[in-house]
Amino acid sequence: MDFLNAIVAFANFVLVPATSYGAQLALGALGVTLIYGILRFSNFAHGDTMAFGAMVTILVTWWFQSMGINFGVLPTALLALPFGIIATIGLLLFTDRVVYRFYRRQKAAPVIYVIVSLGVMFIMNGVVRFIIGPNDQKFADGVRFIISARDFKTMTGLSEGLAIKASTGITIVTAIIVVAALFWFLNRTRTGKSMRAFSDNEDLALLSGINPERVVMITWIIVAALTTIAGVLYGLDKSFKPFTYFQLLLPIFAAAIVGGLGNPLGAIAGGFVIAFSEVTVTYAFKKVLKYLLPENLEPTGLVQLLSTDYKFAVSFAILIIVLLFRPTGLFKGKTI
């Protein structure tokens, strides 16, 4: 019984949250990796693009809520999501047209793109704060739990509860659908293949009649969808605050690099590696160990490797280890 309780406690505080966080990071990292593979730069504006997409979705959600439109047990935000995606597509294509295309024509060095994307980041950052403000926003509605801790306890008779939030379930299901659709697109369709070809060998792609502007456009469209979905899922799970999206940049980049930049499969793996490390290292294991160890050995401290304040250090540490020992990432990406 104690053993089961330990497992349930572990699942409740580590497994479930890390899976959901991992899925959100994976979606973010997929966008970063696509941009790196095709446009060949690290997009620092990624976090704030997520914030923008989430913001539009929240505004539409509020509007729907004010009109009494809802999605039953599911959050209204899912209904508003397509609007967020469309707005973000508009924003990214606009940015590409007025900013990035200029540098593409100049054949600018990647480092210039990175700095340019930093500028874009500050602008998006400002736009989001200007429209919705810097504060926390709540927009989740619908059912809150798939299983609540109390239900789980009465169901199983265990003293530990396992709560699965609706947002967790939605995150995982959505992530699976999105990833499946993306991989189908990249591997099965001609357009997707031409994107892979472009990423593999740009010169040859051009000489094979692949239109670079079209590839770039489709990349931005996919990235807009990925960022908005990731941003909304993260907001549903935690809450929406522009600054947290900026902070997400680090774990997202860590995930993309750990997995191998430019490699979509790697981005997903990287997302989960980072999420699980972060949650495991910052979780206080006292509760789990209490069930496993004999009474006299029971830990007096929290058995927490790192305070949650330092969770970003985990991304950094993993990043450095990977770059030292396997610069191409877990899955072979491009060397950086």
Added chain:
Amino acid sequence: MIVVEDVHKHFGGFHAVDGSSLHIKEGSITGLIGPNGAGKTTLFNVVAGVLKPTSGKVLMQGEDITGLPPHELFHKGLLRTFQIAHEFSSMTVRENLMMVPPGQSGETLWNTWVGRANIRRQEEELRDKADGVLEFLTIDHLADEKAGNLSGGQKKLLELGRTMMVDAKVVFLDEVGAGVNRTLLNTIGDAILRLNQERGYTFCMIEHDMDFIGRLCDPVIVMAEGRVLAEGTIDEIKANEQVIEAYLGTGLKNKVTA
């Protein structure tokens, strides 16, 4: 077919192509020879839209194509191969070939999601075509190999195969024969002749192997130091004093006069 008018290409102060003019006649197999560093590849890059010329013009069938991007030239029927073979390394050899053909209905974003049956049929046709090309080049056993794993010579064959997937008008071959063994060289030569005769391809090919040039090319253009030095049939070229001095060397001269 292709007219190059007084093209200059400077890299900083270095004049890689220094006022070249030439004319590639429709239906011909024109050879382009010259010493290493003569500017042959650079001239190809200018014609194929990879590099913008410092000055000068390139015309295709009377139309000014100077500075058009490579993918637009591709759709006009102008193809090239690379001196250092390029490939989509993470795709299989067959997929590499199937990547080439333009203007299919799979190309529009809308068609990606609807009309799958139509696309599947086209994919099958493409696949058959790719397999035919691979068989012709005697590398059909490598169809499912990742292109990145091919040997240097096999990559050259793949380069040539790429030009056989579409109906090109004019193809620029940059040393397709280099690093390929004798028997295969003959196969490549046959392929070029057949494409020229049966499908009406115009070729312009850079090559260092004089026998290979002699077998296929008429006329032959000689470049040296960024300029066109001479033009004529292979025998005329071999007898040309200037060419012998700049490129062929006296060994050949003795052979020719003997």
